[in-house]
Amino acid sequence: MADSTREVIKQYDRYVMNTYVRAPLVMTKGKGSRVWDVEGREYLDLFPGWGVSGLGYNHPWTMRALRGQSMRLIHASNNYYHPLQWRAAKALVEASFDGKVFFTNSGAEAVETAVKLSRRWGHGRHEIIVMERSFHGRTMAALSATGQSKYQEGFAPLVQGFVRVPFNDLEAVRQAVTPKTCAILLEPIQGEGGVRLAGDEFLKGVRRICDERQLLLIADEIQTGMGRTGQWFAYQHAGVEPDVLLLAKMLGGGFPIGAVVAKRAIADALTPGTHATTFGGNPLGCACILAVFEAVEAQGLLERVNQLSPVMFKRLEGIAARAPVIREIRGRGFMIGIELSVDGAAVVEACRAKRLLINCTQGRVLRLLPALTITRAELDRALSILEEVLLAVAKEVPR
Ligand SMILES: Cc1ncc(COP(=O)(O)O)c(C=O)c1O
Numbered sequence: 001m002a003d004s005t006r007e008v009i010k011q012y013d014r015y016v017m018n019t020y021v022r023a024p025l026v027m028t029k030g031k032g033s034r035v036w037d038v039e040g041r042e043y044l045d046l047f048p049g050w051g052v053s054g055l056g057y058n059h060p061w062t063m064r065a066l067r068g069q070s071m072r073l074i075h076a077s078n079n080y081y082h083p084l085q086w087r088a089a090k091a092l093v094e095a096s097f098d099g100k101v102f103f104t105n106s107g108a109e110a111v112e113t114a115v116k117l118s119r120r121w122g123h124g125r126h127e128i129i130v131m132e133r134s135f136h137g138r139t140m141a142a143l144s145a146t147g148q149s150k151y152q153e154g155f156a157p158l159v160q161g162f163v164r165v166p167f168n169d170l171e172a173v174r175q176a177v178t179p180k181t182c183a184i185l186l187e188p189i190q191g192e193g194g195v196r197l198a199g200d201e202f203l204k205g206v207r208r209i210c211d212e213r214q215l216l217l218i219a220d221e222i223q224t225g226m227g228r229t230g231q232w233f234a235y236q237h238a239g240v241e242p243d244v245l246l247l248a249k250m251l252g253g254g255f256p257i258g259a260v261v262a263k264r265a266i267a268d269a270l271t272p273g274t275h276a277t278t279f280g281g282n283p284l285g286c287a288c289i290l291a292v293f294e295a296v297e298a299q300g301l302l303e304r305v306n307q308l309s310p311v312m313f314k315r316l317e318g319i320a321a322r323a324p325v326i327r328e329i330r331g332r333g334f335m336i337g338i339e340l341s342v343d344g345a346a347v348v349e350a351c352r353a354k355r356l357l358i359n360c361t362q363g364r365v366l367r368l369l370p371a372l373t374i375t376r377a378e379l380d381r382a383l384s385i386l387e388e389v390l391l392a393v394a395k396e397v398p399r
Pocket of ligand 1 (some may be wrong): 045050106107108109111135136137138185191192219220222223248
């Protein structure tokens, strides 16, 4: 029997744990910014895989890397060596800062690694200052570091040692430092928190505090990294270098892999036997990382983001002028939040009915994370659909 949307959903209900809020869309195929469902309907995706498919679905270079490497070796134990892990690590170090890399399988695992690294490096200091409204993942330490209590309900006792302060409040950060503090963890742009940017002065101030008090500055760039904001990493906009950088999502161009880059002296705090992960840095993932670096460079994708982003913001400002349900437009590069005065779920649904996929976070913030390869025509089409939907919503809301 051929799968249909209804049949697939029925089987999920029966066999798959019900932990996700899912829309009734069964994806079967993707190419660039387009994706097809099981009934052959085509969608334009401005939120491809939560930013994972940042090169677009099935980018030819990632596919080529996967095909080639899968014929040679798909897994190698980390007790041996393979020729791609150092190459992927070198590419990351060259794009960020002089250091060493530990490869993980996900973002949360990168956060866990950073927590362990900070504690080992801290020699008895164990507290990590984290930001309100932050999001760092669902494993226990990452969840405990997350600055949104709604994700933590029912999971107590949490991992101890995370001290929460308001985002962008330098004085609060300063006051939270104690002799037990070893690190400050933040997202340069909070994604799940509603696309909220850390101010340049805040980032510079946090860097100063870290230097004065000998703390690690950990940048969680799991959502912002790999070119999404028009620089390889969002911290580069402020010229503030972290000590530890966390990556995942777009890093493997669709293949699940994460990474922790740490400055050399800090990286050495983790010695053989202190940390490990069976699949981390496997040949397939590393081949994909190299393909992503090559594609971003060869196709000039950072320049592309910097060219198209202002066009997109301008168009959105134009829509905002006519659709007063838009309260604010925020973001950087290809990471955009549109805060509404009304609930965003209906907007997401209305867009989906018109074959446009977007996201909403924090109830009222529409979030767009388009692929860096999206064409101008696709972007125009997507924004026209969004405009149509938002103008219709604005008509229904009393001023
Ligand atoms: C900033 C940030 N950190 C960590 C994570 C967790 O990553 P993963 O879902 O790969 O564990 C996410 C996921 O959305 C994220 O956006």
